[in-house]
Amino acid sequence: MSSEAHAVHDTTTGISNNKLLMWAFLGSECLLFGGLISAYLVNRSRFHTGPAPGDIFDIPFTSVSSFVLLMSSLTMVLALSAIQRGDVRNNRIWLLATALLGSLFIGGQVYEFTTFLREGLGYTTSPFSSAFFTLTGFHGVHVSVGIVMLMSLVISSYRGTLTKKNSETVEIVGLYWHFVDVVWIFIFTVIYLVPSPTS
Amino acid sequence: MSESVAELNPNGAATQPLGAYSRPKGGGGWRDWVTTVDHKKIGILYGATALFFFVVGGFEALLIRLQLATPNGTVVGADLYNQIYTMHGITMVFMVIMPLAAAFANYLLPLQIGARDVAFPRFNALSFWIFLAGGLFLNFSWLVGDAPDGGWFAYSPNTGVTFSPGHGMDFYAIGLQIVGIASLISAMNLIITVLNMRAPGMTLFKMPVFTWMILVVQFLLLFAVPVITVALFLLVFDRNFGSHFFNPEMGADPLLWQHLFWIFGHPEVYILILPSFGIVSEVIPTFSRKPIFGYEFMVFSGIAIGFMGWGVWAHHMFVSGIGPISVGAFTLSTMFIAVPTGVKILNWMATMWGGKLRFNSAMLFATGVVSMFTVGGLSGVTHALSPVDTQQTDTYYIVAHFHYVIFGGALLGFFAGFYFWWPKVFGHKLGETLGKWNFWTMLVGFNLAFGPMHILGLNGMSRRIDTYSPGFGFDFWNLFATIGVFVVTLGVMFFVINVILSARRARGLPPEPPDPWDARSLEWFSPNPTPVHNFDEVIEVSSLDEFWHRKWTTDEDGRVVRKATAAEVCQAGDAEGVHLPSPSYWPVVLAAGLPLIGLGLLYNLWICVPGTLLVLVSTYAWVFEPPDDPDGPFGHGHDEGDDGSHDEDVPGDGSPAGQEAGSVE
Amino acid sequence: MGGLLRFIRRAGSPAALLGTFLGLVGCASDAELDTLTPLGPYARSIDALSDPVFMVAGVVFVIIFGGTGYLWWRFRDDHSDEEYPEQIHGNFRLEILWTLVPTVILVVIGVFTIATLADLNSSEDNAMALSVDGESTSWEPEVVVIGQQWWWEYRYYFDGLDGVDLSDPRHLPPADIVTANQLVIPTGEEVELKITSRDVIHSYWIPALNGKRDAVPRRVTDWKIAADEPGVYFGQCSEFCGLSHSRMQMQAVALSPTDFQAWVDQQLEPVAEPTDPAAVAGMAIFETQCARCHVVDGVNGPHDDKPSKGADLIANAAPDLTHLMSRTTYAGGIFNLYEPDGSLDRTQLEAWLRNSPAEKPAVAEDRRGMPAMGLSEIEIDNVVAYLQTLGASPSIEIIAATEVE
Amino acid sequence: MSTEAAATNTDHEHPTDAKYVQIAILLAVITAAEVSTYFVDIGPVLIPALMVMMVVKFFYVAAWFMHLRFDSVLFTRFFVTGLILATAVYCIVLTVFEFWTGG
């Protein structure tokens, strides 16, 4: 995070390369998650002898953790807004808050997974279970990578290298973070809220 | 002059400036090649690697043909045969045609849009090294005697652990995963390069058709690679962690794999062909001395092919039992891809119409594409008709189809590109006499080899069979095809000899003067071979075929008359101290970690540790490495050209800011 | 004659044209798998579609090839003048024209294609009268076709398939007839196939009778075949299915309705107890060694009280040998059971029993394919003697027809 | 997307923090409504209602938090292309699997 961000007018479109890179990446990620979600949907009623999705989902619990993730998008955008104003301190606080909410979400996921495991839904129980854990696991990994990036920003903020000048870096991490949130909005509705088959 | 250059071109000794390396720069030796972030060197690396793998894949093809030359062949056994044809398919598709496209794209695309480098030079190096790592990882499976044997499309459940208990399919899944990362990175990089690094005045519709086709291909990669990524992840998890995505015993449906594979796989075939279409669209106009006929149509048909390519994948599944309605829908969508492709063919022919055709080797290969691809395209249309395809699918008729489109379309196109751009890259032309031998032996041999496969297929010979019995009418044409391949091999040899002899002949001579072909696009503004900084000064673009328009104009009678010689128009290539990105070790180090992680998954998780360490350390180092080394030979400096302000404006001066994205990801 | 005709038609396919000038060799008079010689209504309707399409392709091919050749010759730079060619940038009308013309051609082709597709996927009610165990029933010809590594099983349910649970092909309800590799059908009838698989994906294909259709585990796909004339029609598994994919072949034997009835009667016949001492000894070996995989009615099959345990194989099934002798080919249709004169091809059968993986690659240690049984030569003789008691041999015409070469 | 899709430079006016909070509240309310469908039976409109709410949430996050509303349309194009492609392609896959009809 050291390079002097080149002035934006360098590029033909006037858009920064980095931001475009992130958007291209997110466009690509749509097909990744789409594939995983489809793999889940075609398998959701193939639960073999194991628990069915409708039997095992704990909607109230997941609603809370979804809400947590949703709110982390707010803190993220507030962090960006702060750094764009040059408010390094608030930026740092909001970044930390975002990372914290993200971790809370991951904690919730770990809890959910262990509960499922106890109730007899292991990774290898059925096509449904494999698809469920793979999809939510991929999402969880994305969130975790996001947390690592947020923490790197926090560290560089403490070292004083995160300033208004490179607010774009915060913006880009933010884009990634919001995307991961948006994916969860999809997953939460389609996988949890839409009634699932029961055994 | 570095040793590795000499390697590429054994006889191009030190006196002859080669490739990207026209000016001596500090360092030198192999380190330059390993650490380079120069898009031209990376392009050369891609090309050399692809040609190496072409010999590997070709050798596998020779074994296939020897085995099938006679009924009840005994050259290899069933098990080995299955590995050979699988690796042949994978090698040719992922390690020959795709990297050849990357080679041309890397070298030429920045030049054609008047840029100094790609948007993210280090990412560019990274994608090459990751590709190489993936290719070596895949071929490492030969050394452990356990190469993939499930066919290149690896239909489940045959590729699950139950039916493929060895490590072969793990090599397949992890190897392609690695190669896929490389494609994805390079796709994002090139897209942003095209969108953001164009010379002033170069609007999208002033870009050469080649640049356009590469752009379309990168979008196809951007969206198609994640799909196979998903498929491969699921396969790896099934095989290594006991999940049940493709396990019918637990109630899963094996057709899921087919959908995921072909959603990627069909766009993939256009990924293979469009770069070649781009090359042909540069070569034919140049050697016809006419602009491309219907530029907009050419561009839009390319885009249309790219789009339509997403809606046809199930034509590979006509007999999978997906139901008549789906089959009917995919039949229709597939048939109409012939329309935009036909536009291209006919526009090329119209470009030649009324021109003055010079049949240099490049032009021969390009016109070879026009006719040979058509043969493959037409057989493609016959199997687009699903009822007919039920007789054709999985026979040699299909094998004939795709070799006509891939060899006759893609590969011949790349050879046209070799002959056309060789002076640009290496400073000397390839010999014309040998070039013509190269072309005719390849063309004839290829038709002898693959033409009879149509007949074999219609006679009912299934593909992927390691042997066949006499009495089915397969004997004659199989032998015939095998003989044909030896003619192809001869053709490839002519090419190799040509490369060597041309380099030797050029030794000690000054490099090729500018504009050897009376060409039309921006890359020819710079001298041959391209200097390391590409362009001395920014080119202001005001029309398509800018280079041509600087040389020629029309007089009152509408006749084309020269207004400047190429030497006047071209740049001298002697600008100094141009701001360029600095080399870096981290791309190659990072890439080296990936195959180790792969091997760890297969053999012993401990091997993952050094692999992961390599990746983590190099990522960390990457992030904190200044993209510009102030002390380095490529470091800060200022253009001393007449207009000092240029330095800031040079589009694509390897904008180091770009690399920060590396830090956030 | 027919060969020439076929050749001309085949030459309609674009690249075969290339082959044409290479000589008139290889007209497939002995091409048993030829896709352009339809011998039943469905294959014929495919052929009727492909013929004109090959013609259209041939015409386009000639236009493009001829055009390119003409351009080469007409516009080559012969250095006769120094004139620079006129810079034509395009012609919108022309381009629209060659967008529309192919579109129109394809629309026309598309209409016929969809019609053929609908035809191939329709099914008609065509019950045939059949006497089963002396009772006359009406049977809608339908056969369950099951692929596994690397052979085909056929099951006939004369009471129809309603209520027959095919969802688990490894545990199918007992059928009236179970046979392998050689499918027997009546001529002139639409025979519906319910195709599935016990392990990986295979593809069922008798080119002369219809196109192919994959056998997918967990799926039962519908397909149909029909033959005009009695005869033997060859086929090949055409989806790569592992090691011995190339050796997974099959045949369809079409019999006239009377012969078909005779075949059914024969198959429903219980097996005779062997009397010959060698065969008795062979039966003992069979019971201890072979019956863990192979079924013979009366030994371990449904006609016996013992339910079939299923084979010691991933596929859970090995060919039912009850009427082995009534087929002319075995082991995935790659060996002939009989010599052309109608006598048993002993050498091959003995070799098979001696060490089957040497005759046909298999992955016996992974329970895929038949393992080497380690029998002594005497045991082999006895087993062969026993196998010879299983079913009656077919007519000499059929034996002759299954010879290739 | 918004009608006056914004200028192509990044020096645009950002919404105020208050605006962000407002949007977050809106998102929270929608989420509450979504979750309530789990407790209250709303009959056959359930799935369409869920889909509409999901899309609205998705849209708000993308448009406001990800600034698509204000940023270059190029970003929107990248993202929407991926989105549409993914939706179309995978919906076809699900259709071929008879997901909608077969449950």
Ligand code: HEA
């Ligand atoms: C470079 C790669 C490439 C290209 C460009 C194409 C192009 C096309 N392909 Fe091909 N295809 C492959 C590579 C490619 N293919 C591969 C590798 C496989 C096998 C995979 C495997 O199984 O291993 C395959 C398999 C394959 C199948 C599946 C066959 C099967 O397994 O059963 C089908 C079916 O529809 C098909 C169709 C087409 C069509 C319609 C086109 C069209 O795009 C062609 C369009 C071009 C023309 C038609 C010619 C020019 C047009 C005119 C001159 C206009 C006038 C024409 C008419 C009016 C007809 N291809």
Ligand code: HEA
């Ligand atoms: C992508 C491009 C591509 C290219 C260029 C080729 C090139 C060739 N292919 Fe390839 N082929 C595929 C892609 C390609 N193939 C794919 C995707 C499959 C499907 C795989 C599958 O089913 O899974 C396939 C399958 C395939 C089969 C079917 C196998 C089967 O189904 O059982 C056959 C059979 O003849 C074949 C033959 C050839 C031949 C003879 C060449 C020749 O053109 C090769 C010519 C090149 C050379 C001959 C190299 C020259 C070598 C030298 C100069 C050095 C010689 C060195 C030594 C002797 C040491 N190929």
Ligand code: CUA
């Ligand atoms: Cu069974 Cu191939």
Ligand SMILES: [Cu+2]
């Ligand atoms: Cu395709």
